Amino acid sequence: MRPWIAVAYSAPVAAATAVFLIYPIGQGSFSDGMPLGISGTFNFMIVFQAEHNILMHPFHMLGVAGVFGGSLFSAMHGSLVTSSLIRETTENESANEGYRFGQEEETYNIVAAHGISTMAFNLNGFNFNQSVVDSQGRVINTWADIINRANLGMEVQSR
Numbered sequence: 001m002r003p004w005i006a007v008a009y010s011a012p013v014a015a016a017t018a019v020f021l022i023y024p025i026g027q028g029s030f031s032d033g034m035p036l037g038i039s040g041t042f043n044f045m046i047v048f049q050a051e052h053n054i055l056m057h058p059f060h061m062l063g064v065a066g067v068f069g070g071s072l073f074s075a076m077h078g079s080l081v082t083s084s085l086i087r088e089t090t091e092n093e094s095a096n097e098g099y100r101f102g103q104e105e106e107t108y109n110i111v112a113a114h115g116i117s118t119m120a121f122n123l124n125g126f127n128f129n130q131s132v133v134d135s136q137g138r139v140i141n142t143w144a145d146i147i148n149r150a151n152l153g154m155e156v157q158s159r
Helices: 002-027 038-052 058-083 109-120 141-158
Strands: none
Touching: none
């Protein structure tokens, strides 16, 4: 197992240790700890919020944003790699069969992955002016164009 996998799995272990061991010791009784049942867990969360107002704590907010942000970036990374796989199998086999453990060559095309980012975010280097065009030179509007128009509209309204 790679070392960063062990580090990743240490987070839920640390959270369980905090909730099941450290918090009850700090409160002076193991009856204050979180029970294992679902209704007891919900009751614990409601009481914990009532006593400590944990939802308004900045570290809790950062933690929640980090968990959701991490899952978003994991999904984006997975879809990016999956969408740029180089098929080395037949139609009757899974695309996952194209990879053999320990092989040297890549099974995805990083150039295609960067092309997806160009289309998604309307990036052409640092030129943000209508960078996505079709073969006949017509602009293909993206969400960045919509945001750009909204920004221009707000700028006009503020004058």
